[in-house]
Amino acid sequence: MAGIVESLCESANLKPGDNVKTLRGSTHGVIRRIQKDGRVVWTPAGSQSELIALPESLILDKKQKK
Numbered sequence: 001m002a003g004i005v006e007s008l009c010e011s012a013n014l015k016p017g018d019n020v021k022t023l024r025g026s027t028h029g030v031i032r033r034i035q036k037d038g039r040v041v042w043t044p045a046g047s048q049s050e051l052i053a054l055p056e057s058l059i060l061d062k063k064q065k066k
Helices: 004-013
Strands: 021-022 028-034 040-044 051-053 059-062
Touching: none
Parallel strands: none
Antiparallel strands: 021 028, 021 059, 028 040, 040 051
């Protein structure tokens, strides 16, 4: 439970270039930009598609190398 709370706190510090993963850990990618409304534009690994997500749905991926 503590890990979930910590990961939600980290979502407020996301910035372009950060490696992230979904809360379930099933998809990894890189943040491209933060929109004015706070939503995150990111690209999943191995794809050129851009996805839009709420920052609460992504967490920093500390295991991924930049």
